[in-house]
Amino acid sequence: MTAGFFIIFFILLLKKRINEGPISFVLIAFDIYGNKIELNGIKTNFRNKTVAFSFAEFYTREFPLYTFDVMFRNDAEKQKILK
Numbered sequence: 001m002t003a004g005f006f007i008i009f010f011i012l013l014l015k016k017r018i019n020e021g022p023i024s025f026v027l028i029a030f031d032i033y034g035n036k037i038e039l040n041g042i043k044t045n046f047r048n049k050t051v052a053f054s055f056a057e058f059y060t061r062e063f064p065l066y067t068f069d070v071m072f073r074n075d076a077e078k079q080k081i082l083k
Contacts, residue, residue: 024073025052027059029066039066045073 027044031037042059046052049070056068 023047025049026071026073027052027056028069028071029059029063030069031067032065037066039063046070 025046052070
């Protein structure tokens with residue numbers, strides 16, 4: 001019975017790791033006209049969603065003429081923006 005519990009626990013643990021989703025996020029900058037731009041000197045690649053949103057808020061305060069959005073790295077080509 002104990003062995004069955006550990007086998008089920010191990011299977012569920014592996015399933016959770018597979019369905020975890022993307023592990024990296026990208027910060028995208030837009031100018032006041034909505035054009036995607038590259039700003040030098042800012043960090044744009046993140047592994048944590050919370051940190052990426054925190055940097056987006058910080059950069060929005062520091063650069064008021066630009067808008068910053070967070071995207072999954074895998075969806076950067078599809079333009080799927082997280083809000």
